[in-house]
Amino acid sequence: MGRLIFFFFSFVFSASVAQEVVVLDAESHEPIVNVVIYNLDRSKTALSDVNGKCNLSIFEKNERITFKHLSYEIYRSSKSQIERRRNHIFLTMKAEQLDEVVMSVSKWEQQKKDIPNKVAVIDARSIAFGNPQTSADLLQNSGKVFVQKSQLGGGSPMIRGFATNRLLLSVDGVRMNNAIFRGGNIQNVISIDPYSIKNTEIIFGPGSVIYGSDAIGGVMNFYTKGAFLSQGDSLTYAGNANYRFASANTENTFHFDFNLGKKKWALLTSVSYNDFGDLIMGSHGPDSYLRPMYVIREDGMDRLIENPNPRKQVTSGYNQINVLQKARYRPNHMWDFSLGTYFSQTSDYDRYDRLVRPGRDGYGLRSAEWYYGPQKWFMGNLQVNKKGNGNFYDAFKVTTAYQLFEESRNDRAFQDVELFSTKEKVSSITTNLDFENKRIGKLRLYYGGEYLFNKVRSNGSVANIETNEVSNAPSRYPDGSTWQTFAAYTNAEYKASPNFTLLSGLRYSHVWIDAVFDKSFYPFPFDDADLSTGALTGSLGFSWFPKADLQLTWNASTGFRAPNIDDVGKIFDSEPGSVVVPNPELESEYAYNTEIGIQKNFKDKVMFKGAAFYTYLVDALVRRDFQYNGQTQIDYKGELSNVQAIQNAAKAYVYGFEFGLEAFLSENLSLASNLTLTKGIEEDSDGTDTPGRHVAPTFGDFHIVWKNQKLHMDLFFNYNGEISHDDLALSERSKTYIYDADTNGNPYSPSWYTLNLRSKYTISNALKASLSFENLTDQRYRTYSSGIVAPGLNAIFGIDYTF
Known part of the structure; x- marks a missing residue:
């Protein structure tokens, strides 16, 4: 009898876990809190917790489910489709929300609205849609940076009348400019793979307080994708x-x-x-x-x-x-x-x-x-x-x-x-x-x-x-x-x-x-x-x-x-x-x-x-x-x-x-x-x-x-x-x-x-x-x-x- 009770509770626990979904940010893979989940007539609702988790047991297998959060694009799916995706939902942040936080001005997260500098943010979604050939084209696609090319294998940005060694390149917080960056056109930006970039932030005007020499006309910060952790104990x-x-x-x-x-x-x-x-x-x-x-x-x-x-x-x-x-x-x-x-x-x-x-x-x-x-x-x-x-x-x-x-x-x-x-x-x-x-x-x-x-x-x-x-x-x-x-x-x-x-x-x-x-x-x-x-x-x-x-x-x-x-x-x-x-x-x-x-x-x-x-x-x-x-x-x-x-x-x-x-x-x-x-x-x-x-x-x-x-x-x-x-x-x-x-x-x-x-x-x-x-x-x-x-x-x- 005890063994039967054990198997019964094990089955119930497994079924409950199987119906648990984790809602994550599509870029950072961090959990999203307070995502509202509901069906078509809103007769059933649920809310994600601090770990981004929510139980979907109230929904039918083929019922259409909507995931909604103020800062993210709406996502719709069925429970059966979610199960096929290993119970992980990835939401894409709205473009206007992405602009709220930048890291380039102080090297720490700051509200963009509090920053007096002009900063342009090129987010992962814009990069994916622009589908650039190189990172030089990624900058040019923004419409805010002019790019010169001496050859096909090149791309030298110009910002506010300055270029080459008067602009600073940074990758994941590390200065890329070196001792032989020249006054003539520089092609080093093509070494940065656009497919590996999570987002790019461009500071217009001098950035020497944080970045030192060369940051006269502007700073281009490329942040690459990071390895993301599991939200549970499983791989x-x-x-x-x-x-x-x-x-x-x-x-x-x-x-x-x-x-x-x-x-x-x-x-x-x-x-x-x-x-x-x-x-x-x-x-x-x-x-x-x-x-x-x-x-x-x-x-x-x-x-x-x-x-x-x-x-x-x-x-x-x-x-x-x-x-x-x-x-x-x-x-x-x-x-x-x-x-x-x-x-x-x-x-x-x-x-x-x-x-x-x-x-x-x-x-x-x-x-x-x-x-x-x-x-x-x-x-x-x-x-x-x-x-x-x-x-x-x-x-x-x-x-x-x-x-x-x-x-x-x-x-x-x-x-x-x-x-x-x-x-x-x-x-x-x-x-x-x-x-x-x-x-x-x-x-x-x-x-x-x-x-x-x-x-x-x-x-x-x-x-x-x-x-x-x-x-x-x-x-x-x-x-x-x-x-x-x-x-x-x-x-x-x-x-x-x-x-x-x-x-x-x-x-x-x-x-x-x-x-x-x-x-x-x-x-x-x-x-x-x-x-x-x-x-x-x-x-x-x-x-x-x-x-x-x-x-x-x-x-x-x-x-x-x-x-x-x-x-x-x-x-x-x-x-x-x-x-x-x-x-x-x-x-x-x-x-x-x-x-x-x-x-x-x-x-x-x-x-x-x-x-x-x-x-x-x-x-x-x-x-x-x-x-x-x-x-x-x-x-x-x-x-x-x-x-x-x-x-x-x-x-x-x-x-x-x-x-x-x-x-x-x-x-x-x-x-x-x-x-x-x-x-x-x-x-x-x-x-x-x-x-x-x-x-x-x-x-x-x-x-x-x-x-x-x-x-x-x-x-x-x-x-x-x-x-x-x-x-x-x-x-x-x-x-x-x-x-x-x-x-x-x-x-x-x-x-x-x-x-x-x-x-x-x-x-x-x-x-x-x-x-x-x-x-x-x-x-x-x-x-x-x-x-x-x-x-x-x-x-x-x-x-x-x-x-």
Whole structure:
């Protein structure tokens, strides 16, 4: 009898557990409290508890059940379908709720409405719908960041008139900028796999108080997916598989990720592989953008051959692999440990803008080969988080990381047998200690310290492609040079009233450079570069709601960029018609910025956002004419070239306006638009004014969005304004081979537009398909300063499977 009672209660308990559902956030996999669950006529209701759990025993097996929460999209299913999904329900947060909390401004979670800085958030749902080819395209899809591309394997963001080493990249709280980030266009953002990104936050304007050197124009923080734990004692698993095809470059992309989780530990593996063919440009546009000929090596000779399809940008294709592995251990609610390893590697890929340069006599092409070797990036990142009960903090986190960057440049002139190569490796060690204290009444304090160390290994070689003989050649940078910095910061948030928040911060950074020059090849008039410099930066701003539907913000901040190894030690780097030489006598450049913002909500139907900004840059590090051993021109690789160097030779000011509009016409139909206008001038020490090199043209977009439970569609228009010849930077005017000619025969960047359509259809809870058409009118255009011509009509197909 006792055994019978035992089996009876075991059966009842098993049946009860089998009908228990766990409601989780689709991104973080954390439980959601107070989710209302009900049937069609609302005669039966239930509520999820603090662990996200709820018993569904009151519902019939095939009864339609609705899951509803104020901050999440409504989810509908039946109990039988839920059982097939292992009794786990994943809800997607509404876009307007996602914007409420950001981490980038202080490295801790803050309400976005309390922050005076302009911060754009690109959430996981937007990334999945945009289905970007690379992380550079992810930024461009936001409509708020301008992206330049020298080649298909590239993407250099521009924000508020600044780019390259005046913008900071961060991955999971670790600075990606290293000692050889250059003033020319930088392609490192493509090392970040868009399929591994949970969300991206972009800070507009200086972020030096928290992020130190380089954060003058803005900060781009990429937060990757984390390993998630099981909500019970059992082992849980989940995963995704994705495929993407694009017609303009016959792209084939494959992605897979898989998560295993127990209550205290979890593992996540993510792998992506991309194969990109040669990119085909549009049909309607300037003939000067076409690729009428290219070089092949045949019978020991370089030959110019006719391109059978001049719209095909031969040889722009490449491939890439990205791998992410994360492990998480949470022994209790106080401690949380996370270890991540990241790896990215491209194949060799051609620098397309150098391959289309005309020959020195105006005929043919100047280069037979010009390609980057594999771009490699590895990072190991250990993060330790602890909550509460400290004397001076409520939480702290330690982030320590090791990164290894590897890149190379290889070029050979037409009909030359010598292939020149330089290869660089940068080892980077980063340690951050960050504290949060929110127990001082209305004041919240954030403070911490940072230490970074970079070591640069660089070597050069020249190979005879006929005899295969290899000899030493000058390196690009002083081999063994180091760059390091130590910093301490504090940031304070004071909520003076429910509708007024004050935010201020202060940081001191000190930077050291040690570089010894090798005089084996060139008789430099100096032996080394030994730099020790400090910088104090600060910020002050407020967020004010004079009315519940109106927000006003103001922010003033300073930023700085300390010289790096690329600035002081670049050894004879060739630019078209010029050669760049080292200059060890450099100082930091400083930026002074102010901005005002407004956000107005019209009856929850229309949302308007606007911002105006002004940035003044002093002691600007710019490339200008220079003398090498008293000479203004030298012979370099057989060409008489002007001598230039990076110098503190200019001041600059940039100002502009940014606008955003969202309109909700019905439950299914909405509109969205962005517009950015930027102007910038560089003023040389002799008083000469020239247009800023990284000031993007006026650009914007306009979206018509329709969606329901199954279908999401977006018909949108992209627009870029013209940059006339007079408004082109001096360094850009010499690049006639990437610009169109105006009526006077001078190079300029024409305006352009594209019409595009994206769509995504939910076939089932597990299976989704997307179909997009970019550049429907098949325009032929180059984005400003880009070498590669943008895709023509491009059909993109994607399939996503979740298990």
